[in-house]
Amino acid sequence: MAGTRLVLEGLSKSFAGGPPVVAALSLVVEPGEMLGFLGPSGCGKTTTLRMIGGLTPASAGRVLVDGRDVTALPPHRRDMGIVFQNYALFPHMDVAGNVAFGLEMRGMKRPEIGERVARALDLVQLGHLAKRRPKELSGGQQQRVALARALVIEPSILLLDEPLSNLDAKLREDMRSEIRDIQQRLGITTVFVTHDQAEALALCDRIAVMHGGKIAQLGTPHTIYEHPATEFVADFVGRSNRFSAMAAGGMVTMGALSVRAPGDVRGAATVMIRPHRIALGAAPGGGEWNEATGAIARVTYVGDMLACEVAAGGVTFLVERPTQPGLADPRPGEAATLHWRVSDTLVFPAGGG
């Protein structure tokens, strides 16, 4: 299957009287790419997906599939496979009937339908359940049927609307890699909507972090996590220590603590540091480290990790350290030194999105 190129041009949606839900959104999804829309509820990510699929009419802008403008086409003529959050299986048809539906709509002959359905069900490892009704399946199995149903029509684009959010944590991780495997194998251009940053980071080639109907940042998972463009992105993706600070050319001051920071933000600023990028102990030397001394305020053991709160210079740092046998745990009240890379000190102008 040759990948398809999806282009969104100034896509907007506003409902009568309200502020825009999606505001002039433009981006390109390359052939075979898996692009994630990540954001909190109400950020416009699902509305964007629905506009791509034709389920919600766009107020302005265009949707282009391989250069063809499909903005005015109804969903049944868009040739897109959609997996819904609640799966939306047909309760009055068995598994095979659900998967066959799209092929029947395309007027395919019965023997070929049977063959394709069998292949699609094998792809999601459900061949043995073809005669079951959706209500007789577990959540994970229903999820797979929904995926097979969307894939069997060999759509030009696959749209996934929070497909994993109704599954329990363990199953979610299994399905995550399964979806990624299938997507890679078929090389199908995919748009994935989620509010779960771990899911987006693990699954997508690129992520569009959405905030208030706009793209706050578009980039690879690595870029989004390591170089968040805004305070919102840094806060939404991953955990962060967050301080109000004053910045002045390469130095930031938070509380009584002044440390070095990259960038040239000046004036009121917000400083963010990932908890697992801060280490206990003195800095190894060299110019690229920040250091602070203080006292352990609290220690929380969470199995794979030790979360320490350290008070230093009038602010409290959260520090995460992997647990290891033989390593002495710090105790509350002890003096402690912290160090982290200057480059891990993220500075944003205060009041930014």
Place this chain on the structure above:
Amino acid sequence: MRPAVLAGLLLGPALLVNLGTFLVPIINLALLSFNEVRPSGGVGPGPTLSTWAILFDDPYYMEIVGNSIGVSVMVTGFTVLAGYPVALFIHRAAARWRNLLVVACISPLLVSAVVRTYGWMVILGDNGIVAAALRGLGMAKAPRMVFNLTGVAIALVEILMPTMILCLLAGFGRLNASVEEAAASLGAPPWRVFLRVVLPLSLPGILLGCLLAFVLTVSSFITPKLLGGGRVILLATEIYDQAIVTLNWPLAAVLSVLSLGVFGLALLLYGRVLRLVEA
């Protein structure tokens, strides 16, 4: 107190009332059908099959049964056709409008069927607004719509619509927007979405509504009596005539048992089809 005992005590009163006011009269009715009428109008000694034999001697009565079923099926059909779009519209309306629309739909139930029937007599009468409108549109002679089957059917459909709409709404539980959207995304144009998804998923509601409409039509008596003008003879109107006018109670009892049989068959059919639909 053990739950079973408590349940028995709580159910007891209703059970006794039902036994006394429902089951006993029906048994009496069944027994009465095995008597015969005396020329004076009194009930003769039984048991005898002679009243039941009338059914086979005189084709008139079987014709009434057939006619009743035929008219009821027709009225039920029209009620579904008229009620389904309304119910679907209400089901899809925004939540804050839905309750309002339901109330608006069932508010005709606040007016008794007698009053509504008289209302239809005025509306459909030779000088009513429908006839006047048809004349105004250039029709030389408006069709007669009262004191015949047309009027009875129109009034019954209107009277049954609230019940039908409630039944349909109750049966729309499995219908939701995302299932329809899924069908559309798989390439189904709107009419195929309707035929393959919406209609099958609303069948339980349609069946329930049809059962109720059918039973209510077979047992309807005021509307056919008043709007039929003596020309529309159904089981219920005939039972009334036999019991009140002719004073032939045993024959009225026979016809009553017969209509109970019709209800039973309808219920049986409903159960069968429902199992087929939900399998």
